[in-house]
Amino acid sequence: MHSNAFSRIMRIALAAAMFAAAPALAQNPDSAFGGLGSNSTDPIRIDADQLNVFDRENRAVYSGNVVAVQGDTTIRCTQLTIFFDRQPTAGAGDGEAGDSINRIECVGPVTIMSRDQVATGANAVYDRQIGQMVITGDVALSQGQNVTRGERLVYDIDRGIANVEAGRSQRVRGLFVPGQGQSR
Numbered sequence: 001m002h003s004n005a006f007s008r009i010m011r012i013a014l015a016a017a018m019f020a021a022a023p024a025l026a027q028n029p030d031s032a033f034g035g036l037g038s039n040s041t042d043p044i045r046i047d048a049d050q051l052n053v054f055d056r057e058n059r060a061v062y063s064g065n066v067v068a069v070q071g072d073t074t075i076r077c078t079q080l081t082i083f084f085d086r087q088p089t090a091g092a093g094d095g096e097a098g099d100s101i102n103r104i105e106c107v108g109p110v111t112i113m114s115r116d117q118v119a120t121g122a123n124a125v126y127d128r129q130i131g132q133m134v135i136t137g138d139v140a141l142s143q144g145q146n147v148t149r150g151e152r153l154v155y156d157i158d159r160g161i162a163n164v165e166a167g168r169s170q171r172v173r174g175l176f177v178p179g180q181g182q183s184r
Contacts, residue, residue: 075111104126150170
């Protein structure tokens with residue numbers, strides 16, 4: 001019984017890690033966010049002060065100094081919550097099920113770093129069903145000395161489209177230094 005529960009927790013943790021680092025900011029070399037993301041086959045490590053799995057609620061919560069690393073991508077936040085659905089898995093034994101991640105929430109401050117690119121904000125939400133990542137609260141995107149700031153970033157992962165929105169008391173701001181940007 002304990003072995004089965006432990007196995008389920010480990011599957012949840014591994015699936016959560018894969019979805020936290022890779023799809024959240026999918027790599028697209030032609031986009032302004034080209035370096036954000038990583039090869040999803042790279043191993044993933046999540047460090048946190050605590051992990052609580054709420055099996056009946058289909059969620060797992062990493063809390064306290066959370067650091068998720070996959071390849072050259074690192075996500076740092078205060079709390080990372082994974083919401084998942086139970087699905088039967090081919091070849092699974094009696095009572096075993098696969099877990100499919102449908103949503104990840106990061107409570108911040110949140111920092112996502114990859115190569116020379118950094119995205120920061122107060123919170124971040126990845127919704128797998130609609131293929132969207134949203135970062136809110138004093139959002140800053142930087143690559144080298146180039147910086148774009150706003151209140152909210154909505155990134156459509158499937159289409160590779162990013163939209164930075166202004167806040168009530170601020171406009172979207174960009175600072176672009178000639179000769180800076182993506183590696184050539």
